[in-house]
Amino acid sequence: MSSFSIPKPPYFNFQEICWFLDRGYDDCLHQVSDTSIRKLLRIENELVLIQISETTADLRIEVLNCQKNVKAQVTAFVRDWFDLDRDLDAFYEHLRSFPPLEQRIGQFKGLRLLSISDLFEALAWAIIGQQINLTFAYRLKRRLVEKYGEQLLFEGELYYHFPHFSQLISVEVAELKEMQFSTRKAEYLIGIAQSLQKASISKTSLLALSNTDAMIVELCKLRGIGEWTANYALMKSLKRMDSIPYGDAGLLKAIQLTNQTEHRPSKEEVTLFFEPHQGWEAYITFYLWQSLSTKKPLSNP
DNA sequence: AGCCAGGAACATG
DNA sequence: CATGTTCATGGC
Numbered sequence: 001m002s003s004f005s006i007p008k009p010p011y012f013n014f015q016e017i018c019w020f021l022d023r024g025y026d027d028c029l030h031q032v033s034d035t036s037i038r039k040l041l042r043i044e045n046e047l048v049l050i051q052i053s054e055t056t057a058d059l060r061i062e063v064l065n066c067q068k069n070v071k072a073q074v075t076a077f078v079r080d081w082f083d084l085d086r087d088l089d090a091f092y093e094h095l096r097s098f099p100p101l102e103q104r105i106g107q108f109k110g111l112r113l114l115s116i117s118d119l120f121e122a123l124a125w126a127i128i129g130q131q132i133n134l135t136f137a138y139r140l141k142r143r144l145v146e147k148y149g150e151q152l153l154f155e156g157e158l159y160y161h162f163p164h165f166s167q168l169i170s171v172e173v174a175e176l177k178e179m180q181f182s183t184r185k186a187e188y189l190i191g192i193a194q195s196l197q198k199a200s201i202s203k204t205s206l207l208a209l210s211n212t213d214a215m216i217v218e219l220c221k222l223r224g225i226g227e228w229t230a231n232y233a234l235m236k237s238l239k240r241m242d243s244i245p246y247g248d249a250g251l252l253k254a255i256q257l258t259n260q261t262e263h264r265p266s267k268e269e270v271t272l273f274f275e276p277h278q279g280w281e282a283y284i285t286f287y288l289w290q291s292l293s294t295k296k297p298l299s300n301p
Numbered sequence: 302a303g304c305c306a307g308g309a310a311c312a313t314g
Numbered sequence: 315c316a317t318g319t320t321c322a323t324g325g326c
Contacts, residue, residue, distance in 0.1 A: 126308090127308090127309095129307055129308090130307085130308040131305095131306065131307090131308045131321080132306060132307090132308095132321095132322075132323065133305080133307090133323080133324055133325065134307065135306090135323095135324060135325070136306085136323055136325090137307080139323095139324090140323095180322070180323070181322090182320095182321050182322055183321075184309075184310075184320090184321060185321085188309085188310095223309090223310080224308095224309070224310085225309085226308060227308090227309090228307080228308055229308075229309080245307070247307090247308070248308090249306060249308090250306090250307045253307095292307095
């Protein structure tokens, strides 16, 4: 087992991150305990199980199952996953000018936007989550991952990795329907896997575009991807800081709570809400989601 | 029991 | 262009 450290940036709250990752849902892609997070990575055709904990100044990374030197790749993954390179000082300085919003999300200082690096995983997770409650969405994701993903048995525990899109390209709709996917979700997932296989869309091609709006246009060409899904994927996978998942049920609820209005905001009101916050839309959305979850004590390992 | 969940496609007016 | 319907199950 190898281990190494990554220095914590200013404003880093490990506990807030653990809370976001473990908001009472059954996420099969990481395990959160009192003091550490475990996650299965895929690095150069190998499954690598890592455990992340914190010391005063550092994040401590332990590679649990692998002898190879994967420090560079694991470090890169964690930096991306935890968004460690973001300067949040500027964000919190900005929030000070907006008391109602700061009151709602200022308590989450040090929470960092948790990314989903793989574009297929981000899109698939968004499609699964369309219009259903999160409890059910996590259940569907688990069924998909257990059937088509990769797994590693370590010390009697099974750890899972999200399936690569190539695992879904020749799946039948009926197969997914058996797992209680709706026909549409099944069609969307398979179709998007096929689009990625054909390379008619890719993270690289999106990154080559100049702005978020152009990326949204490209993503929305795919069946099953509308404005919400496109923005969600841009926020979680490409880290477009100006992406806004318009229409998101949680976002609308949180904006209503922030503005203390009687009704859910219209799209115009959402645009108006974010108008003064250009460049921090994704972070504000992420923090607003966190503000909706009731924190529970972390479960024992 | 009924309504809404981290929506989108498709049909219709 | 604007509105209505459908999807599928869970939680409150």
